[in-house]
Amino acid sequence: MKKIFRILLWVLITAAFVGTFVFLYLNSRTKEDVYATVQPTRTTIERSTVLTGKIEPRDEIEIKPQVSGIISEINVEAGQVVQQGDVIAHIKVIPDASQLSSAQSRVSVAEIELRDATSRFNRDKELFGKGVISRQDYEDSEKVLARAREEVEAARDAYNIVREGVSRLNASESNTLVRATITGLVLNVPVKVGSSVIQANTMNDGTTIATVADMNKLIFIGKVDETEVGMLHVGMPMEISIGAMPSLHPSAVIEYISPKGDETSGANTFELKAALTLDDVAGLRSGYSANATVILEQAADVLTVPESVVTFTGDSAYVYVRTDSVPKPVFEQRSFTPGLSDGINIEVKTGIDSTVVLRGAKL
Numbered sequence: 001m002k003k004i005f006r007i008l009l010w011v012l013i014t015a016a017f018v019g020t021f022v023f024l025y026l027n028s029r030t031k032e033d034v035y036a037t038v039q040p041t042r043t044t045i046e047r048s049t050v051l052t053g054k055i056e057p058r059d060e061i062e063i064k065p066q067v068s069g070i071i072s073e074i075n076v077e078a079g080q081v082v083q084q085g086d087v088i089a090h091i092k093v094i095p096d097a098s099q100l101s102s103a104q105s106r107v108s109v110a111e112i113e114l115r116d117a118t119s120r121f122n123r124d125k126e127l128f129g130k131g132v133i134s135r136q137d138y139e140d141s142e143k144v145l146a147r148a149r150e151e152v153e154a155a156r157d158a159y160n161i162v163r164e165g166v167s168r169l170n171a172s173e174s175n176t177l178v179r180a181t182i183t184g185l186v187l188n189v190p191v192k193v194g195s196s197v198i199q200a201n202t203m204n205d206g207t208t209i210a211t212v213a214d215m216n217k218l219i220f221i222g223k224v225d226e227t228e229v230g231m232l233h234v235g236m237p238m239e240i241s242i243g244a245m246p247s248l249h250p251s252a253v254i255e256y257i258s259p260k261g262d263e264t265s266g267a268n269t270f271e272l273k274a275a276l277t278l279d280d281v282a283g284l285r286s287g288y289s290a291n292a293t294v295i296l297e298q299a300a301d302v303l304t305v306p307e308s309v310v311t312f313t314g315d316s317a318y319v320y321v322r323t324d325s326v327p328k329p330v331f332e333q334r335s336f337t338p339g340l341s342d343g344i345n346i347e348v349k350t351g352i353d354s355t356v357v358l359r360g361a362k363l
Helices: 002-028 097-129 135-164
Strands: 035-038 041-057 060-063 069-074 087-092 177-179 184-188 210-213 218-225 237-242 251-257 269-277 289-306 311-313 316-324 330-341 345-350 358-362
Touching (some): 041 237, 097 135, 218 289, 289 330
Antiparallel strands (some): 035 358, 041 218, 041 289, 060 210, 069 087, 218 269, 237 289, 251 269, 289 345, 311 316, 316 330, 330 345
């Protein structure tokens, strides 16, 4: 039994030795290199860049009050379309104590003047009837009375404006009525009924009652790197892709490139604006993230080769051209003049033509 095991052990050792020898021999043999082949083709080469940005309305207006006070009524909400002149909100004025006291005093003085003018007019009217005074004196007294009445009305109206913020003579045009200054979509209403608001002045921008934008006029606002800004110019077309609406690819035209760079993001970039050309803007929202593809350079119907078969040495470019295929493919290195590249294919200006066969990737 032991003899049988000893024989089996030697057989296994011999088999392992022979197998190792065969494996090393096969791997030590020189393998023949086999390459794929490609041919130059005619196509269009485009070099493009992608800009990141967002979609914004061209006209986005913040509606602010003309008087300070408290919001008593809001007539709109975000997402609602308003027309120019529509009343967005009502403001209740909180009168200043000193101004209110001054207005009350003016009313009192005007009423005293009116009583005095009325008394004088009645007296002059009686005297004129008796022929004691002239018609001129009578008419002068009548004019004084009319002016006194007008002053009372004006004083009372001024008092009402200070107290309520509304003119009794023209309530529809009161400053307490906050109106839309453009026709558009209400994007935001940051205040509520009861909120205190202040009018714009030299010390304060004022409280925003609502933000309204014309969503029929949209623009793309993005950033372009300083290495590419010199290749762009006003009037260049671009294609927009919107992440939230992947099926929509509106075109746009560059209308503004900032003359000053911005380094807040760490890189020196320039702001760019492009006007969108859309027949239907349904579903688009302000602030959507978007990318813009701009073609920087283009070479139409040119001879190209895959950039993967090109070898670059310094300023020179080379490819391997097949010179023979029998008994096996033979390739020789040949230089050529490269042109525009899109990262996949590269333009061939001179050096090779469409009849040659090139060495591709090793199989």
